[in-house]
Amino acid sequence: MPRPLRSENLQGTLDLLVLKTLAARGALHGYAISTHIQQVSDDFLRVEEGSLYPALHRIEGLGWISSEWSTSSTNRRVKLYSLTAAGRRQLEIEQKRWDELTLAVKKVLECYG
Amino acid sequence: MKLRSMWNRRLDEDLQDELRSHIELKAEELEANGIPRDEALLEARRRFGNVTLVAESTRELHVFTGIESIFQDIRYGLRRLRREPGITAAVVVTLGLVIGVNGAIFSAVEAVLLRPLSYPEPDRLLQLYGTTKDSSQDGISIADLEALASVPSLAGIAAEQTQSVNLTGVEEPGRLIGGFVSSSYFGILGVTPVLGRGINAEDEKPNGPGVCVLNYAVWRDRFGSDPSVLGRSLILNNAAHTVVGILPESFRPRHTNAEAWMPVRDYPGYSRDRARTPVFALARLAPGATIQQARAELGGVMLRLAQEYPKTNRDRGVAVSALSEIAVGARRNPLLVLSAAAACILLLGCANIAGLLLAKAVGRKQEIAIRASLGAKTGRLMRQLLTESLLLAGAGGVVGMIFADLGVTMLRVYSPDLVGSTELRLNPQVLAYLAVVAILTGILFGLAPAFNARTQATASLRQRGDTRRRRFQNALVAGQVALALILLIGAGLMGASLRNVAAIEPGFRAERVLTMEYRLAPGKYASASRQATMQYRIVESVASVPGVASAALVGALPFSGNANRISITLPDRPEPLAIGYNPISPGYFRTAGIPLLKGRDFSFADAENSQAVVLVNRTFADRFWAGKDVLGRQIRISTGASASTPVTIVGIVGDVKQFGLAEGNEPQLYRPYAQDPYDFATLVVRTKGDPMELAKSVKQAIWAVERQQSVWKVRTLEYLVDRSYNFLRYITWATVAFAALALLLAALGLYGLLSYTVNQRTAELGIRMAVGATPADVLRLVVRDVLTLTGAGVVTGIVFALWLTRFLQSQVYGVTTTEPAIYLGVAILLLIVALVAAWFPGRRAARLDPVMALRQQ
Numbered sequence A: 001m002p003r004p005l006r007s008e009n010l011q012g013t014l015d016l017l018v019l020k021t022l023a024a025r026g027a028l029h030g031y032a033i034s035t036h037i038q039q040v041s042d043d044f045l046r047v048e049e050g051s052l053y054p055a056l057h058r059i060e061g062l063g064w065i066s067s068e069w070s071t072s073s074t075n076r077r078v079k080l081y082s083l084t085a086a087g088r089r090q091l092e093i094e095q096k097r098w099d100e101l102t103l104a105v106k107k108v109l110e111c112y113g
Numbered sequence B: 001m002k003l004r005s006m007w008n009r010r011l012d013e014d015l016q017d018e019l020r021s022h023i024e025l026k027a028e029e030l031e032a033n034g035i036p037r038d039e040a041l042l043e044a045r046r047r048f049g050n051v052t053l054v055a056e057s058t059r060e061l062h063v064f065t066g067i068e069s070i071f072q073d074i075r076y077g078l079r080r081l082r083r084e085p086g087i088t089a090a091v092v093v094t095l096g097l098v099i100g101v102n103g104a105i106f107s108a109v110e111a112v113l114l115r116p117l118s119y120p121e122p123d124r125l126l127q128l129y130g131t132t133k134d135s136s137q138d139g140i141s142i143a144d145l146e147a148l149a150s151v152p153s154l155a156g157i158a159a160e161q162t163q164s165v166n167l168t169g170v171e172e173p174g175r176l177i178g179g180f181v182s183s184s185y186f187g188i189l190g191v192t193p194v195l196g197r198g199i200n201a202e203d204e205k206p207n208g209p210g211v212c213v214l215n216y217a218v219w220r221d222r223f224g225s226d227p228s229v230l231g232r233s234l235i236l237n238n239a240a241h242t243v244v245g246i247l248p249e250s251f252r253p254r255h256t257n258a259e260a261w262m263p264v265r266d267y268p269g270y271s272r273d274r275a276r277t278p279v280f281a282l283a284r285l286a287p288g289a290t291i292q293q294a295r296a297e298l299g300g301v302m303l304r305l306a307q308e309y310p311k312t313n314r315d316r317g318v319a320v321s322a323l324s325e326i327a328v329g330a331r332r333n334p335l336l337v338l339s340a341a342a343a344c345i346l347l348l349g350c351a352n353i354a355g356l357l358l359a360k361a362v363g364r365k366q367e368i369a370i371r372a373s374l375g376a377k378t379g380r381l382m383r384q385l386l387t388e389s390l391l392l393a394g395a396g397g398v399v400g401m402i403f404a405d406l407g408v409t410m411l412r413v414y415s416p417d418l419v420g421s422t423e424l425r426l427n428p429q430v431l432a433y434l435a436v437v438a439i440l441t442g443i444l445f446g447l448a449p450a451f452n453a454r455t456q457a458t459a460s461l462r463q464r465g466d467t468r469r470r471r472f473q474n475a476l477v478a479g480q481v482a483l484a485l486i487l488l489i490g491a492g493l494m495g496a497s498l499r500n501v502a503a504i505e506p507g508f509r510a511e512r513v514l515t516m517e518y519r520l521a522p523g524k525y526a527s528a529s530r531q532a533t534m535q536y537r538i539v540e541s542v543a544s545v546p547g548v549a550s551a552a553l554v555g556a557l558p559f560s561g562n563a564n565r566i567s568i569t570l571p572d573r574p575e576p577l578a579i580g581y582n583p584i585s586p587g588y589f590r591t592a593g594i595p596l597l598k599g600r601d602f603s604f605a606d607a608e609n610s611q612a613v614v615l616v617n618r619t620f621a622d623r624f625w626a627g628k629d630v631l632g633r634q635i636r637i638s639t640g641a642s643a644s645t646p647v648t649i650v651g652i653v654g655d656v657k658q659f660g661l662a663e664g665n666e667p668q669l670y671r672p673y674a675q676d677p678y679d680f681a682t683l684v685v686r687t688k689g690d691p692m693e694l695a696k697s698v699k700q701a702i703w704a705v706e707r708q709q710s711v712w713k714v715r716t717l718e719y720l721v722d723r724s725y726n727f728l729r730y731i732t733w734a735t736v737a738f739a740a741l742a743l744l745l746a747a748l749g750l751y752g753l754l755s756y757t758v759n760q761r762t763a764e765l766g767i768r769m770a771v772g773a774t775p776a777d778v779l780r781l782v783v784r785d786v787l788t789l790t791g792a793g794v795v796t797g798i799v800f801a802l803w804l805t806r807f808l809q810s811q812v813y814g815v816t817t818t819e820p821a822i823y824l825g826v827a828i829l830l831l832i833v834a835l836v837a838a839w840f841p842g843r844r845a846a847r848l849d850p851v852m853a854l855r856q857q
Helices: A013-025 A030-040 A049-061 A085-110 B002-032 B037-048 B051-061 B067-083 B085-114 B142-148 B185-189 B216-223 B291-308 B323-363 B365-373 B378-414 B428-459 B463-502 B528-543 B588-592 B618-625 B691-705 B717-724 B726-760 B762-770 B775-811 B820-846 B850-856
Strands: A065-071 A077-083 B125-131 B154-168 B174-181 B211-214 B233-236 B239-246 B260-263 B280-285 B317-322 B513-519 B548-554 B564-570 B573-584 B596-599 B613-617 B634-638 B644-653 B668-672 B680-687 B712-716
Touching: A013 A030, A013 A049, A013 A065, A013 A077, A013 A085, A030 A049, A030 A077, A030 B002, A049 A065, A049 B002, A049 B051, A077 A085, A077 B002, B002 B037, B002 B051, B037 B051, B067 B085, B067 B378, B085 B323, B085 B378, B085 B428, B085 B726, B125 B291, B125 B323, B142 B154, B142 B291, B154 B185, B154 B260, B154 B291, B154 B513, B185 B280, B211 B216, B233 B260, B280 B291, B291 B317, B317 B323, B323 B378, B323 B428, B323 B463, B323 B726, B323 B775, B378 B428, B428 B463, B463 B726, B463 B775, B463 B820, B513 B691, B513 B717, B528 B548, B528 B680, B528 B691, B548 B573, B548 B588, B588 B680, B613 B618, B618 B644, B618 B668, B680 B691, B691 B712, B712 B717, B717 B726, B726 B762, B726 B775, B726 B820, B762 B775, B762 B850, B775 B820
Parallel strands: B174 B260, B211 B239, B573 B668, B613 B644
Antiparallel strands: A065 A077, B125 B280, B125 B317, B154 B174, B154 B233, B154 B280, B211 B260, B233 B239, B513 B680, B513 B712, B548 B680, B564 B573, B564 B634, B596 B644, B613 B668, B634 B644
């Protein structure tokens, strides 16, 4: 198994991952977001709490996600985040930019076969 | 700190809850995998790491609108400002100057325009003048005044007259300005004496005991605030007056300068003859009444009186104006002009600082980009920049207060005519105004960099933001040039007016002439001829003083503010005419240097019983008998209700300006004192040396004839003429100072922008030079920029100036507000200054080493 990539090395990418996760799974609390990303990436992407919560609050501040307190299935008080309309637009932008970036990187790498 | 924790407690708890729930969810999961609860919780905590650290970093990024982050902004801002002491100092001083200028001018506006009168309900006070066919500022007869008192729209009406009175029985005879008023006067103004009482109805009765009420300042300065002055007897105009009251210190009437108040019947010119109009009137509107109603009702009474007494009251009316209007009077326009100029300076200063901060903000591009990518919201970035601007504004406000205080002192010392008797000071109103101005300027000049930060944060490093910003910076500089141009044109117009006025000939020779005023004690001389004899004896005594070339008397000296009018009838015109009049002693024209154009001067042979003679001025002769022989003609002078004296014109003298250089010439008539005895006189003395040096011996010469004679207003004629256009001079110098400040600010703005542009374009210029551009070409590029910017500013400024200077119309003399020479001169001056400001950055650009320039990039 490759060495897990810590989220601090993912500056800028974390936003995309959070937005995408919320788009796919609906309202989630912070812990669920981090476990989801970890599971879906086969443990390759490990989201640190130290990056996750600042990012969540920042993104919320930008109006891309909103939050509300709710109760979990285990009857625990949790803060649920969900995507806003602005977040959906932002997701599209970031996803497109990511695709362009990976494509460009790929082109460079494949240049000499 | 307490406030901060209170403010954030809820948000903090929220965050703590969220992080705690994260740990517990993790623990739950571990538990589900079979780990015991205690261990699971421990492990979850371990894996989470430092909760406080996470909370801290989250909080930092979180955009609180709270006070905590404001403190942060302020701390951060202060750090930044300290790191750039040069820019900070430049901004604070510029701000201090522009705020100070505004504060000083506002203190004058506040004192003169906003609180012109310190009485209760000052808006309801009215000033009443009598009107005739020729004059709107005549007096009112006592009988007419009594008739006017009954109109329903007035709550009260009082006679008011001011005249100097002799104060004798003291060591050196002195003079007080007497206010002669009805007993209702102080009640109408709403003033209560601090000691004793006012003037009551009892005091007004004929032959009652003489009383007087003193102003606080007289009580303080002459009687050392001694309360026992009440009941003391003062000899005023040779009659005993018991002091019955002292007025409060706050009583500083703006419309009169009276110091000692007496019943109106003590006024020397008091008469119950309807043909005589000795007094003016002060009135208070009844509750609910308007000035229009009062005007209509008073006019109605005057019409009725005109029908009842056609002989005396034909064409007599009454003019009603608000007292505040009279108190503010001619000061309004100059003050508004100065305020507008100060506002221009303020705008200019803001544009200047905005330009400076904007250029600085570009240097912070990197920082802003990093902070933006770290997640700082653009709103937060803008707020940070605004906080910095407000910090600067605060510092500028404090410095501005110092400058304002300085400005107020200067206004007080150099421009007494502008502010009159009002006390100027930085009172709470002015300080509040300063604070508001400082905050507004902070926001105003902070907006540009703040918006720039927003563009940069969102559009990051895109070129579009740069172009827009550059365009905005150019507009700022062009705006500064335009504002400076407007102020320069204003200063040019005022300067031209001042030059024109100073060049006007007054009609006499003012150099080496000493003047002083006195009034022979009313009622002291048994007959009019005794009075005239005394006047001539005084002149004779003064003329014999060594160092005196000649001496004479005149009733109302030009430029002294005094003036007499007299009613005459010409042979071919039955209508009486009110014209300027002066009783003089023989030798007045020679002493004052007024040319005798035709006929003869008066001599001592023109006595009481010889032929009644008059001299007229050139305007008189030209207006009534243009081109015809004037000498020997007879006119009649009204001396009472029906009586008139025929007098013969024996000479024509040159025109003399009576009130000011810029005034037109009015018909004037002169009679010898011997044929029209008059208690008041201004002594005019032409001296061989320095006039003021003779003042003492001249006074001694007067006292040699009349031991107890008050003498006042000892001054030179040159001083009087000079003082007459002080007002214009102050306004001019203030405008010139403002314009110079504006020019300096605009030049600095241009210099700053160009220096910055040259730095920005180093690479481009390097390339141009590498491919063969000469230093001259590069210099030309920079100069072209300057000319474009300045040209745009000049054109805009001229358009605005053409519109704005119309408001200066009433302040300028001998020059039109669209004078092309001034516009052209100012435009050229600005272009030259702009080129000088551009010279240094231009030279730097021309000296660029292309290789170095390219490598730098």
